[in-house]
């Protein structure tokens with residue numbers, strides 16, 4: 001080959017490599033994971049629960065008549081639409097919602113503990129982790145989907161972010177400190193990354209009293225995440241919210257429902273915001289799920305743990321440019337919490353087998369052909 005031919009061949013190979021790299025990068029796709037702690041399939045798929053609504057005392061509602069007026073309707077479809085109008089009116093028809101066992105779609109956790117940290121660990125590492133046995137605020141050595149995406153896509157530390165209302169989220173997000181942006185329950189955003197709005201919101205977190213001292217207010221956490229999204233435009237964001245679990249443990253069914261109604265409007269705002277930003281519009285998949293369910297009866301709906309039947313039942317919702325408009329899954333293959341990580345990675349153009357060969361697989365039929 002002449003020198004000119006060699007130079008030309010090198011150029012062609014270089015262009016091909018550049019194209020290949022771009023293709024495997026899934027065209028700058030983004031993934032936003034939102035977790036709502038301990039939200040039962042009963043409320044998600046059927047709205048206000050008849051058995052709890054029928055038991056005034058055990059609902060713990062301040063005024064069950066007011067709650068009924070807001071959320072009680074004759075059919076499960078009407079009740080869930082009254083409770084979460086954006087979720088059922090916009091997300092479900094354009095995306096997919098899994099976990100309605102009455103329609104033949106089952107999503108469960110595989111870990112045997114049925115509480116938070118083991119659930120988040122399973123979700124983010126792709127498998128139950130036998131050494132995660134408590135909610136203690138410690139890191140474990142298991143690579144998470146956030147760690148992997150950060151490394152594999154060569155992202156800046158600001159381009160992967162965890163923002164949440166409980167320090168457990170910060171621990172579960174990564175096997176190491178400081179790899180990417182992580183924000184604990186009452187932690188300010190570092191000056192180099194913050195804005196006056198983020199500073200104010202982080203300050204307010206310390207002034208709002210919550211039922212449990214370890215958690216901050218979800219609305220403030222949500223607003224910090226929205227501000228972070230605008231400012232730093234992460235490729236991968238995990239927003240961890242927790243008050244659904246808090247109000248249930250406090251046996252306040254009225255506030256559980258009011259909270260879900262509020263979150264629904266915030267999810268709508270998040271989705272609208274995504275569509276206003278060039279980096280996100282038509283390139284961003286939103287995945288919403290929970291870490292565990294709760295008991296099924298008027299007595300034990302407040303709790304969750306090994307042995308409290310219903311705690312293993314969860315759900316997953318997906319909305320994005322690469323997801324089929326399937327609506328509510330019917331007669332669908334069983335899916336588990338271990339499948340969330342692989343599902344996130346597929347939207348980023350990454351292979352879960354390279355992340356963790358033992359990880360669950362992507363949710364069936366969740367990727368439309370491009």
Ligand SMILES: [Zn+2]
Pocket residue numbers: 038116245249304
């Ligand atoms: Zn809990």
